[in-house]
Amino acid sequence: MVNLLLAASGSAYGTFIPVYLTAHAWGQARIGEVLAFNTIAAMICQIPAGLLIDLVGPRRRLVLSLAVLTMGAAPLLIVFAPSAIPVVIALLLQAMASSLLTPAVAAISLSLCGRTWFSERLGRNGRYGSIGAALGALIMGTCIELGWQNASFIIAGALTVPTLWAIRMIGADRVHLLRHGIGSHPNHKPPPGHPGWRGLLRERRLLIFAMCVAFFSLASAGLLQIAAVGINARMGARSGPVLAAMVIVPQLVVIWISPAIARAVEIYGRRPLLLAAFATLPLHAGLFAVIRNGYALIPIQTLEGAGGAIYGVLLSLVSDDLTRRTGYYTLCLSMLGLASGLGAAMSSTLAGRVADAAGRPAAFIALTVCGVLAFAFAALAMPETKVPEAAIPAEPR
Numbered sequence: 488m489v490n491l492l493l494a495a496s497g498s499a500y501g502t503f504i505p506v507y508l509t510a511h512a513w514g515q516a517r518i519g520e521v522l523a524f525n526t527i528a529a530m531i532c533q534i535p536a537g538l539l540i541d542l543v544g545p546r547r548r549l550v551l552s553l554a555v556l557t558m559g560a561a562p563l564l565i566v567f568a569p570s571a572i573p574v575v576i577a578l579l580l581q582a583m584a585s586s587l588l589t590p591a592v593a594a595i596s597l598s599l600c601g602r603t604w605f606s607e608r609l610g611r612n613g614r615y616g617s618i619g620a621a622l623g624a625l626i627m628g629t630c631i632e633l634g635w636q637n638a639s640f641i642i643a644g645a646l647t648v649p650t651l652w653a654i655r656m657i658g659a660d661r662v663h664l665l666r667h668g669i670g671s672h673p674n675h676k677p678p679p680g681h682p683g684w685r686g687l688l689r690e691r692r693l694l695i696f697a698m699c700v701a702f703f704s705l706a707s708a709g710l711l712q713i714a715a716v717g718i719n720a721r722m723g724a725r726s727g728p729v730l731a732a733m734v735i736v737p738q739l740v741v742i743w744i745s746p747a748i749a750r751a752v753e754i755y756g757r758r759p760l761l762l763a764a765f766a767t768l769p770l771h772a773g774l775f776a777v778i779r780n781g782y783a784l785i786p787i788q789t790l791e792g793a794g795g796a797i798y799g800v801l802l803s804l805v806s807d808d809l810t811r812r813t814g815y816y817t818l819c820l821s822m823l824g825l826a827s828g829l830g831a832a833m834s835s836t837l838a839g840r841v842a843d844a845a846g847r848p849a850a851f852i853a854l855t856v857c858g859v860l861a862f863a864f865a866a867l868a869m870p871e872t873k874v875p876e877a878a879i880p881a882e883p884r
Contacts, residue, residue: 488653489551490612493588494619495626496558496646505712506719506730507565507640508574519839521571522712523832525578530828532586537821540590545598551591552654558584559647562640589824590817593803595657597816605807609800610749617741617796624734687819693809695868697826699761702861703798704830706768707791709838710775710854717847718781729781733788740792741799748800757805758871760797765865767794768858776851808872 505518513521540547557580564577592612600608623643630639687693711733718729752760771790778784806820834854842850 488615489650489657490592490616491619491622492646492650492653493555493558493592494616495623496562496643496650504565505716509716509719514843516839516843518716519709519712519835521574521578522835522839524575525582526708526828526832526835528579529582529586530825530832532583533821533825533828534818536586537590537815537818537824540587540594540817540821541815547591547594548654548657550587551595552651554584554587554591555647555650555654557581558588559644559650561644563644566637566640566644586821586824590820593806593820594817596803597807599657606749606753606800606804607746609803610746613745613748613796613799614742616799617738617745617792621735621738621742624731624738627731627734629728629731687810687815687822690809692870692872693819693822695870696805696809696872697823699765699861699865699869700802700823701826701830702857702864703765703768704827705834705837706772706830706854706858706861707794707834708831709834710772710851711791712835713838713842713847713850714775714784716842717779718784721779722781729785732785736785736788737792737795740789741796744793745796745800748797752800752804752873756871756873757801757808758869761801761805761869762862762866764794764797764801765858765862767791768861769855770858772851772855772858776848776855805872808874811874 504522508518508521539550543550561577561581561584564573564580568574596608596612597605626642627639630642714733715730718733722729748760767790771787771794774787774790775784778787802823803820806823807816810816810819834857837857838850838854841853
């Protein structure tokens with residue numbers, strides 16, 4: 488339920504922010520720069536957020552609640568003051584909150600089910616998150632179609648209340664997650680020679696995976712933003728249902744395939760699924776470059792759903808693989824979030840500037856090239872990270 492509500496409220500961002508700001512006479516380059524500022528702010532917050540979630544232990548639910556409150560205030564500020572400074576402040580609040588949401592939800596999930604069932608839990612998280620995103624996009628698109636753009640952001644803010652209630656309903660931890668990954672008592676100290684958090688920085692596979700994550704965001708983050716502005720410019724008031732469908736279709740794909748992906752990564756390993764996700768990037772952007780009809784773009788969004796479903800499961804699962812020895816799971820997840828934010832910032836800025844200078848098709852071609860480079864790097868550099876069953880220690884309880 489928490490994943491569903493968080494995703495529903497988060498639908499106010501991404502696709503609908505550029506459309507909303509365009510309606511208030513913002514240019515594409517300016518929108519891209521503001522969204523880049525948002526991702527840069529999120530990057531700065533990533534590492535402190537991961538450390539905080541590691542340190543607070545069972546109190547991570549309180550941190551999650553505070554993040555949800557902050558997240559709910561942001562769209563209300565955008566609605567009531569859509570000028571430059573309030574929008575920047577709102578996106579800064581959203582960046583601070585979002586940097587806490589992913590590691591907090593992942594850590595709570597791992598503490599509830601342990602490593603044995605973690606991939607299954609991630610599959611269910613992805614499914615309910617996509618249901619929420621689809622419902623949120625449907626509401627946002629309907630509001631835009633009816634000319635109630637402000638109402639869509641007010642609804643996003645109002646979803647804070649049921650989200651806080653759902654967080655209160657989460658059960659107690661079943662598995663203790665200690666930042667150094669060993670022992671079961673909160674005061675347990677790591678043994679001599681334990682690598683600590685510095686061990687993460689010496690983990691070669693983590694650095695390679697962080698590069699993969701950055702390339703994935705570089706090739707994908709700016710794609711729908713540019714497409715949404717183009718569809719809005721060509722279709723005007725009729726763009727609402729199309730934009731909603733372009734968000735809903737990927738979520739439907741995730742709802743359908745997430746459980747199967749959770750099973751597949753345990754059977755076939757991480758690397759084959761990772762390459763499948765990266766293969767969708769150049770194909771997705773290339774089709775956007777040659778197709779201009781908004782309705783024809785809707786089925787192409789199934790590629791985003793397939794790639795995003797795999798990527799979402801692997802991000803948390805590979806983080807767990809890489810921290811079996813060093814611990815600091817949420818810190819690792821935040822480091823990957825930092826890499827993703829860097830790629831997203833570069834993607835928004837690149838796509839916006841190329842679109843303003845040479846047109847939207849040129850921006851899609853630039854992102855297609857980024858997708859090809861992303862797949863090539865993942866294929867050549869990323870190793871398998873799945874830990875053999877015999878090497879998995881018993882769950883500390």
